[in-house]
Each structure stands twice: as C-alpha cells, then as structure tokens.
Amino acid sequence: MTVLVTGSRGKVGSALIPLLHGKGVDVRAASAAPGRLSLPDGVAAVRCDLHDPATFPAALDGADAVFLYAEPSQIGAFVQQAETAGVQHIVLLSSSSVLGPEASESAIAATHLAVEQALAASPIETTFLRPGAFAGNALQWKWALQSAGTIDLPCPGSYSDPIHERDIAESAYAALTEPALRGQAYHLTGPQSLTFTEQIAALEAATGRAIPFRRVAPDAWKESVSPYLPAAAADSLLHYWATSDGVPTTVTDQVEILTGHPARTFATWAAENAAAFTAAPSTAAGPTAAGPATA
Template identity: 40%
Template sequence: MIVVTGATGNVGRALVDRLLAAGRPVRALTRDPARAGLPGRAEVVAFRPDDPAALFAGATHVFLYVQAVTAPLLAAAREHGVRHAVLLSSGLVQEGADETHPIHVMHATAEQHIRDSGLAWTFLRPNGFATNALQYAPQIRAGGDTVRGVYAGALSAPIHEDDIAAVAERVLLDDGHEGAVHRLTGPAAIGNAEQVAAIGDALGRKLTFVEVDPAEAGPDLFPHVPPGMLGRLLDSVAQTVGTPPEITGTVEELTGTPARAFDRWARDHAADFRP
C-alpha cells in the first residue's frame, strides 16, 4: 500500500492516477473525502493525524507534501510499518541558498524531520511549477487581451505537475532511490511574457503581457500567496530577470520520457483559462 498525502493537489492527484494505472493499491489522504473526486479504485481516507492507524496501517511507502510533515506523524508512520518517505520539497533548498527565505525554511525543516525519523527517504526538489501560471487565469477568463503581471523578463524552466508525479511514481516503485535528492525542472527557459503568449496560443487568442510595478503587486495578482511571503517572493522573481535558470535532465533520466515544455502544459490546461 502506498499512502499519498495531498491527494487532491496538482501533483498528488496525478500521482494517484499513475499508481492506480500501474496496478498499485493507493490510500489517498484528503481533508474532505466527500468532495475529493478521486478515482473509485483509490482508498480515500480523511487526513486525521490523530488516527494514524487509519492513515498508515498496511502501508510501506508514503508520499508527503511539506505541510503534512511533523515529527509525530512520521513516528506514527514508522510504527505502523511505513519504510520509505518521499517528500515533495523545493528547489530553493540547495547549497548556498538563502536559509532565511520562508519557503526554504519550511522545506528544509520538513526534510530534517524526515532525516531524523529513521525512515528511508527521497527528496524531490522541483523549481518553478508550470501551475504557477494559473495566477493569470482570472484575468484571462475575464476576456481581455492584456494580462498584468510582474517582471516580464523573469526566466524559469517551469515543470509540468505530471512530470513531477512521473518521477515520484518511479521513486516509489523502483529500488535504489533511498537517500537520493532529485532536482526537477522543465526542459527549457521561458519568460513570464512568453508564458502568457503560450497560454494565448493554446486558447486561440493573442494575449499581451503588461508589466506592473512590483510595488503595486498585491493579492489580485498573487491570490494564493500569503501576504507575509509576497515581498520575499517578488525579490526572488526579480533575481531571475535575464538570468538563465537551472535546467536538469532528471525527468528523462528517471522516467525515460523528456520533460514537457510549457506550451504543452498550456494546452493541457486550456480549460482552466476559459470562462
């Protein structure tokens, strides 16, 4: 049995689908099973850390997202037979990183809890997610031809969430990944303005990126970013303007299939940008 936390998230849902397709039993943990909309073949269980037997009994592997990680939860997983924990961490955790950055602190702390747990572990450290472009969806669904955002020339190599899930599948099903750290990116650099143009192409529309002064950026442009974290996020994005991003071949090395480019992600998610 493989336990997947965050099973209704972008990566978790894709991973559940992949594991079921591979014929593996999956226990999908979610806060609200009634509204999860997960496949019927998955064992969907409410994520209640106070009932560890319901979460982990009979399981050997667990896929974790960072907010789920606590020392007591890991101890309970080990007590109930889990041997291997795979964490969806962050590319911000690396040598020479700003260790005061809140995203770094969150993920590095989770990694340390797992190292201290006695479980075998594997850390997946993706850089920017292609799904971050969903921040533009409200503007695009409204029907205009311009999209406001910060730093048109900020470069990243955004990764498709299903490519992360494909790597997680291999790490969970194949031997030899214990103690490994896998850095994950998309296959090519693309700027923010180019991302918006690619979304427009997927929709059959011509969209134009309009750069906004970062000092004027707020919740309307970053609705999913906690206010206390927005300033540090904008600082991080500013550092990527004109700077070639890290690009790894890890997705292809581990899955045998090249990572998908952003335009493919835009086509896969075109419905998310339509009214």
C-alpha cells in the same frame, strides 16, 4: 506494497494515484476532506489532515510507503507515527527553493527545509523531489484575464523552469516503485528556462488569442495579492523574480533519469489547458493580478 498518497486533491497527488493504481499498486488516497475526492474504482480514501496528528494513526496503519506534501506544522508527529506504523520509505514533494543560497531566509523555502530536515533526522528512508515552478501555476493568470483583462507582472523578464505536474507525478511513481532510485534527492525541472513573457507567448499560440500583460511596481503587485497571499510569501516571490530577471535558470535531466522520457514542454501544458484561458469571464472570486509562483 501499500502506498499512502497525501494531498490527494492536489495537482501531483491526483495524477499519481491512477499511475500507482493502474500498475496494480495498493494505493490509499489521503486528504483532509476525503469526501471530496474523485478516485478510480478500488482506491480507498482516508482522512489525513497534515495539521491534525489525531488523523495520522488510521491513515498510516498498514502503509509501507508515503507520498508526502511538505507541511511542517506537525511533521514531528507525522514522522513518529510513520515509524510506529512501520513505514519504510517516504517520497517528499519538496521544492527547488531549498537549493538557493538564501534558502533559510525564504518563507517558501523554509517550509520545505523544515520538513526535509525532520525526515533526514529520522530512520525512514526518504527520497526528496525538488521541482521548480509548476506549469500549472500559470492557471492563476486566468483570473486576472477574466476580471481585469490583463496580467500584472512585477518582473516580466523573470525566468523559471516550468515543469508539467504529470512529470512530477511520474517521477514520484518511479521513486516509489524502483528500489534503486530511493534515498536520493532529485532537482526536477521542465526542459526549458522561460521568462514570463515567453510563457504568455506559448499560451497565445495555444489559444489563438492575445494575452495582454503590463509591468507593475512590486509594491502594487504585493498589495493586489494581499487578500490571498501572505506578505512573507509575496516578499519571497518578489525577491526570487527580481534575482532571476534576465537570468536563465538551470534545467536538469532528472525527470528523464527517473521516468525514461524527456520532460514535457510548457507548450505541451499550454495546449492541454488552453480552454482555461478562453473561457467566458467568471464572477467567482480569485486572484486578479498574480503571476506563477515557484513550487
């Protein structure tokens, strides 16, 4: 079996590639910038820009399965070329945002819904992975700490179910390699529903330092992130945070079903990434007042 992994520079794709390669699966790493990939020996890189259909034929040639990021702009062309290439199975990295009652009105959910619908209408067997908030989204906070010394939060009491990216990668590996798991939809979460303040407390425990935060007005937060976050996405996040403020999210056992082990805790992720929050201030450009987003 040959597996094409799109988005190979991403948090999940970059963790999935060595899992597949280490188990002897023929894996092809795809990226819009393949020259910037750091890959295990023996893994081939190929250019596949999900915005550019001209890159699809060479990337998909000979692939039996695909791990696909949810980019809707050229999904019709991608599906058509995957059919032509003889792809038998696609594992889509979707989002739990598609499960919400107002998914069709969410800018974040709409992207994933469009890709899910295109794949559901195709003859290619598809497995949908729907994680909630990535634990790694907390890395956005390091920019705020380095530049302003504090984190701005519109809804400090908003709950999410942060999931370790390695758990997503291991779930994708299982779906790609175990035929009995194919063709289903999995709602992936971390093992705990945590507020932003509880996530910050976990980071404080991991780093041994205080991590200050302050509540800010939603409009002020939206303005602060406007240089790098589209207004529609900011509005979707603000709506989600407002509706989940004080309302714990539902956690699932889907990671354990797929991988055979419980999902890793946010505290585990915090311990692994503590150095990012203790580094010296940086002059590099980056977010200054952002909280974790949903996947």
